[in-house]
Amino acid sequence: MFEGHDTTASGLSWVLYHLAKHPEYQERCRQEVQELLKDREPIEIEWDDLAQLPFLTMCIKESLRLHPPVPVISRCCTQDIVLPDGRVIPKGIVCLISIIGIHYNPTVWPDPEVYDPFRFDQENIKERSPLAFIPFSAGPRNCIGQAFAMAEMKVVLALTLLHFRILLTHTEPRRKRGVILHAEGGLWPWVEPLGANSQ
Numbered sequence: 001m002f003e004g005h006d007t008t009a010s011g012l013s014w015v016l017y018h019l020a021k022h023p024e025y026q027e028r029c030r031q032e033v034q035e036l037l038k039d040r041e042p043i044e045i046e047w048d049d050l051a052q053l054p055f056l057t058m059c060i061k062e063s064l065r066l067h068p069p070v071p072v073i074s075r076c077c078t079q080d081i082v083l084p085d086g087r088v089i090p091k092g093i094v095c096l097i098s099i100i101g102i103h104y105n106p107t108v109w110p111d112p113e114v115y116d117p118f119r120f121d122q123e124n125i126k127e128r129s130p131l132a133f134i135p136f137s138a139g140p141r142n143c144i145g146q147a148f149a150m151a152e153m154k155v156v157l158a159l160t161l162l163h164f165r166i167l168l169t170h171t172e173p174r175r176k177r178g179v180i181l182h183a184e185g186g187l188w189p190w191v192e193p194l195g196a197n198s199q
Contacts, residue, residue: 006180007069008149011135012156013187015063018115019161020168020189025117029056030161037162050154058117060153064135066115071100071181073137099134100181108132164191 019026032055037045074096081089089095104112108128109119118124136143143149160166167190173183 008152010067010069010180011060011064011149012153013183014067014181015060015153015157016160016166016189017168017173017183017187018063018066019059019157020166022115023165025055025059026161026166029053029059029157032056033158033162036158045155045158047151050151053154053158055117056154056157057150058120060150060157061120061133061135062115062117065103065109065119065133066113067175067181068099068103068135069180070135070137071098071177073097073099075141099137102132102134105132160191162194164193166190167192 019029032053036049036052074094076094077089077091079091083089103109106112109132131138134142136146136149169188169190173185173187175181175183
């Protein structure tokens with residue numbers, strides 16, 4: 001029950017940080033939202049609109065790869081699991097799964113420390129295992145609120161980028177691991193209101 005507010009807030013904080021650090025991606029997201037809502041008021045953003053924001057979605061996913069709100073999960077094996085080298089994890093053993101470790105695996109993610117939203121372009125995900133990116137876990141016990149969380153992040157980011165430019169502070173955040181992945185001391189981007197011509 002701890003999910004749904006702190007996790008989403010963590011995810012939003014980190015994506016705002018990355019968009020501040022990469023103003024070219026931030027501007028592309030802003031243009032995508034402006035184009036989507038060009039003939040409407042921002043308050044008229046609807047559920048179906050959220051599927052029309054592919055680049056914004058790519059930016060969110062890449063941020064979730066680098067900073068998954070829940071970095072580690074545990075699972076109890078319901079049957080013996082044979083590993084590729086022949087060793088066996090017996091039924092009943094509780095395993096810790098490092099989501100952040102999977103997301104930084106250089107055999108799956110070249111240059112894993114680099115923020116690159118194009119990793120999630122449709123062409124680039126075709127050959128990748130669906131288990132290479134699991135910010136909401138996977139399988140029968142995955143996050144039941146993941147669609148809502150993604151929708152929530154898209155709406156907040158879209159409306160924020162319509163009205164503000166996100167600027168980077170001069171401090172580089174350090175990860176503070178816990179049940180939820182935070183930054184030590186929090187993330188404090190600066191926001192600059194956009195001119196009347198920018199929406």
